[in-house]
Amino acid sequence: MEQEITGLPRLNAPAPDFTAKTTHGVIKLSDFKGKWVVLFSHPADFTPVCTTEFIAFAKKNDDFKKINTQVIGLSIDSIYSHLAWVRNIKDNFGVEIPFPVIEDLKMNVAHLYGMIHPGAADTSAVRAVFVIDDKGILRAMVYYPLSNGRSIDEIYRLVVALQITDKNGIATPENWHPGDKVIVPPPQTQEAAAKRQGEGYDYTDWYFSKKSLS
Numbered sequence: 001m002e003q004e005i006t007g008l009p010r011l012n013a014p015a016p017d018f019t020a021k022t023t024h025g026v027i028k029l030s031d032f033k034g035k036w037v038v039l040f041s042h043p044a045d046f047t048p049v050c051t052t053e054f055i056a057f058a059k060k061n062d063d064f065k066k067i068n069t070q071v072i073g074l075s076i077d078s079i080y081s082h083l084a085w086v087r088n089i090k091d092n093f094g095v096e097i098p099f100p101v102i103e104d105l106k107m108n109v110a111h112l113y114g115m116i117h118p119g120a121a122d123t124s125a126v127r128a129v130f131v132i133d134d135k136g137i138l139r140a141m142v143y144y145p146l147s148n149g150r151s152i153d154e155i156y157r158l159v160v161a162l163q164i165t166d167k168n169g170i171a172t173p174e175n176w177h178p179g180d181k182v183i184v185p186p187p188q189t190q191e192a193a194a195k196r197q198g199e200g201y202d203y204t205d206w207y208f209s210k211k212s213l214s
Helices: 048-066 079-093 108-112 152-168 190-198
Strands: 019-022 025-028 036-041 069-075 101-103 127-132 138-144 202-205 208-211
Antiparallel strands (some): 019 025
């Protein structure tokens, strides 16, 4: 019988705190309160798909920093393996890895976040992404198969969309990017629904209206 996935966190609940050894020293998740965090796991160091993702995260790191977001990597590998891989990426691809990478040999963090999926990755952490807001609340989580790399641009777009949603009390449509129109929350009463058409929005129906933020 396959082992049950443990510790699967819940959206809109506090993200599980942890203390972990990383390539940048010991960190605690709670140390990053006031910042958004993108915590991502990868199956193993020195693997080709993971290497492409690390390079992409590194190249996007300054953009994440500009939106007050800390990137943190993790795998079930030793700190020595992480350090060797980071140095190898610099030597072979000319890319510095500027974010910390967690050593999780005992799988403590992986189990807290439900990163271990027996049958999918043996004892390795699957490709998972967790977006944690500046109050320490888990806002999004996405899982990917071992064979296919993530779009780092999409993860960045998601964080921007979540921040815009929080700031403006709106929702964002499919593939929203800054400058696009946003979705006005639908009215909650019959009276409000009857008034929606005359409220000056880009109106399609009572439940579907858009507006520009600029």
